[in-house]
Amino acid sequence: MINVTALPAFNDNYIWLLIDTENSQCHVVDPGDGEVVLKACQDNQLELTGILITHHHADHTGGIELLLEHYDVPVYGPAKETIPSLTHRLNENDTLLLHSCTFRIIETPGHTAGHIAYFCKPEQQAPILFCGDTLFAGGCGRLFEGTPAQMLASLTKLSALPDETCVYCAHEYTLANLLFAQAVEPDNSILEQRLADIKILRQNDQPSIPSDIATERATNPFLRTDQAAIKTAAEHYSGKTMTSSTDVFATIRRWKDNF
Numbered sequence: 001m002i003n004v005t006a007l008p009a010f011n012d013n014y015i016w017l018l019i020d021t022e023n024s025q026c027h028v029v030d031p032g033d034g035e036v037v038l039k040a041c042q043d044n045q046l047e048l049t050g051i052l053i054t055h056h057h058a059d060h061t062g063g064i065e066l067l068l069e070h071y072d073v074p075v076y077g078p079a080k081e082t083i084p085s086l087t088h089r090l091n092e093n094d095t096l097l098l099h100s101c102t103f104r105i106i107e108t109p110g111h112t113a114g115h116i117a118y119f120c121k122p123e124q125q126a127p128i129l130f131c132g133d134t135l136f137a138g139g140c141g142r143l144f145e146g147t148p149a150q151m152l153a154s155l156t157k158l159s160a161l162p163d164e165t166c167v168y169c170a171h172e173y174t175l176a177n178l179l180f181a182q183a184v185e186p187d188n189s190i191l192e193q194r195l196a197d198i199k200i201l202r203q204n205d206q207p208s209i210p211s212d213i214a215t216e217r218a219t220n221p222f223l224r225t226d227q228a229a230i231k232t233a234a235e236h237y238s239g240k241t242m243t244s245s246t247d248v249f250a251t252i253r254r255w256k257d258n259f
Contacts, residue, residue, distance in 0.1 A: 035065025054132025080114030110151025139177030
């Protein structure tokens with residue numbers, strides 16, 4: 001049995017522990033804060049056996065060196081980015097066997113040039129996706145290094161994963177993302193209910209993550225750029241006719257940047 005546990009960090013980051021409960025071992029995903037990870041391992045008597053990185057930003061990599069001072073473990077990450085201490089450089093469709101589960105690497109450029117995601121299908125559990133800052137619950141990452149076409153292609157890959165895939169993104173941005181989504185698609189009743197549910201969770205200081213792919217397809221405007229309502233909203237916002245899903249995506253991403 002694989003257990004995924006959230007470690008809140010900074011203001012709104014999630015560091016993820018992938019725990020092998022039988023052997024009291026774990027891998028950590030995107031450890032921006034090493035102290036948080038060390039404390040979790042010590043408190044739960046876990047041995048850290050590896051580090052997984054989705055992209056190079058400091059709030060995802062800042063704790064690597066501290067962890068390596070305490071644990072001599074491999075550091076996996078994107079082949080197309082420069083990350084100190086990386087020992088295993090990963091490309092599209094590479095695989096990793098972690099805790100009896102095979103993870104497949106999905107290249108997801110857009111937020112950064114070499115961003116990757118990790119996907120697996122554990123036995124008798126829902127599939128798992130660690131997607132860093134590419135796909136968020138209700139949204140997507142800013143385009144710091146990639147193009148709209150790249151990011152849309154990356155999101156399309158993730159959208160094609162099984163409906164029940166648990167989406168473990170790296171930030172608690174869901175409420176703000178859904179408020180924007182509702183501005184884009186106000187007549188989406190599924191989105192309206194999701195927003196109401198998330199408001200209750202956050203009022204009670206409960207995490208909104210993980211989401212799942214089916215929910216994202218139904219409510220996340222960045223996965224719905226082929227929908228007439230999203231296209232119409234983008235055209236109204238921009239005052240221009242949209243001729244492709246890429247145009248729609250670029251427009252609503254720009255809209256979100258200023259929302």
